[in-house]
Amino acid sequence: MMPPPLAVRAVLIDLDGTLLDTVLDLHAAANAMLDDLGRPGIAVESIRSYVGRGIANLVKRVLAGSMAAADDGTPPPADALASFKRHYSIENGRNATLFPGVREGLDALQALGLPLGVITNKAEAFTLPLLQRTGLYPYFDVIVSGDVLPRPKPDPMPLLWASGRLAVSPLDVLMIGDSVHDFHAGRAAGCHVFLVPYGYNEGRDVRELACDGIVASLAEAAERLVHA
Numbered sequence: 001m002m003p004p005p006l007a008v009r010a011v012l013i014d015l016d017g018t019l020l021d022t023v024l025d026l027h028a029a030a031n032a033m034l035d036d037l038g039r040p041g042i043a044v045e046s047i048r049s050y051v052g053r054g055i056a057n058l059v060k061r062v063l064a065g066s067m068a069a070a071d072d073g074t075p076p077p078a079d080a081l082a083s084f085k086r087h088y089s090i091e092n093g094r095n096a097t098l099f100p101g102v103r104e105g106l107d108a109l110q111a112l113g114l115p116l117g118v119i120t121n122k123a124e125a126f127t128l129p130l131l132q133r134t135g136l137y138p139y140f141d142v143i144v145s146g147d148v149l150p151r152p153k154p155d156p157m158p159l160l161w162a163s164g165r166l167a168v169s170p171l172d173v174l175m176i177g178d179s180v181h182d183f184h185a186g187r188a189a190g191c192h193v194f195l196v197p198y199g200y201n202e203g204r205d206v207r208e209l210a211c212d213g214i215v216a217s218l219a220e221a222a223e224r225l226v227h228a
Ligand SMILES: O=C(O)COP(=O)(O)O
Pocket: 014, 015, 016, 017, 051, 052, 053, 054, 055, 119, 120, 121, 122, 123, 153
């Protein structure tokens, strides 16, 4: 049986793994960087699990071949990071695709009169061109990238800031994401949280997380909402 509809005043949505499948572009940039460094390439499946904590952490994980490389608090080597950024600025959006139900879902959310935002850990220099190239940019009233505030997801700061920009209480906001970072950021901000099972989540199953709903698509998320 369907749960009763959730009443909200705004919806914030994660980018990589929720709106767009960006893993092929990230994979191409990672392999071009490894080639610059004279190192062998990496499998696309590794990239899929390494996405989610921003580009500096992605580069560290690619160089180390390990998820844990993101946790040591050091920056990545400057030459590797510069190479990745140079290649990603060319690859960004080339092979990125909307997940099924994204456009229908965004149209339905707009039809409900809900303001929409993007909350991503991707750097702003890549977020804005990507949203423009994929035609999603006009849907959003606020876009918060990973490098525009002192603390990115899983900190609640980007969600609290976006809620303020939209002049709504975070308690009336739904965060839709694909990962444990979206879940923790949403919970800490006091937002409702829906998760999609088709994204990246660092290789783990989002069903392990006690969120307010697992939705197969953004279209299904929209069906479960009403405007408060
Ligand atoms: O880690 C990244 O670069 C972006 O990830 P996000 O859009 O899922 O926050």
